[in-house]
Amino acid sequence: MSTLEEHVDINVPIDTAWDSLHQVENYPRFMQGVREARTETGGRAHLDVETGGPTRELEAEVSDRDRDRVMTWQTKGTPHLEGTLSFQSIDRNNTRVQARVEYEPDAVRESFGGPKGFAQANAIERVVRGDLEQFKDYVERER
Template identity: 30%
Template sequence: METIEKSIEVNCPVRSVYDQWTQFESFPLFMEGIKAVRQLDDRHLEWHAEIAGRGKAWEAEIIEQEPDQRIAWRSTSGTTNNGVVSFEAVDPEHTRVTLTMNYEPEGTAEKIGDALGVVSLRVAGDLKRFKQCIEKRTTPPQGWRGEVADGQVNPPVV
């Protein structure tokens, strides 16, 4: 299994950055190769991507989610991957986003691409595009403010 860790500082408050990240179905706007993400419920996502010229699909579950702090996931079918994205307030108007992802390259093309650093470059580009996306917004995004802990969903407190 391979691991990538990348960070970026975003010029927005942590709440806005976290809320934007929880809009999973918007990921194709900034993630290269991601064709669609469908949120099935509060914990489950269906992904469709094109990797090394091939269509791929997988399902993932959110195993931990704490507002303004972190979201951890693991794949439950298809392409093997898991990871965590964390959000750290640098100051009231700046947030550090750190993405750590573990994945298993499949097939010769993916293994060659991985050896050449293609996945690492793609993740760095995705974070840059996310930064541009959130910094261009004129209104704060509305995100899901519930929690996931020990496999249980705790709905948002209103």
């Protein structure tokens, strides 16, 4: 299992950033490859994801520690991905969002294609970093 950690600072209060994360239908606006997203019952989200091949459907179980501003998630099926998104107040008007993603590189490559080894890790890092930057732009613009 490989682990990736990235963060981004957003120029909005923590409540604004936290609330924006919970608007699942807007995930296509800031998550690369997500074509459609919706909330389902039982703390699940459904994502239609396209990564250069056919569109794949992913189901994710999501849980919040609302008081701590931490969301944990894990996909069901293959590939198995899991992670956390933590929100920390920097000051009244600024928030740090920390993403931690755990994944099995071979399972990701088999499911979505792409190179092996170091190149695969770099691709995943670029996607996570890009999604965080897109989330920052989305939240600051929608504020």
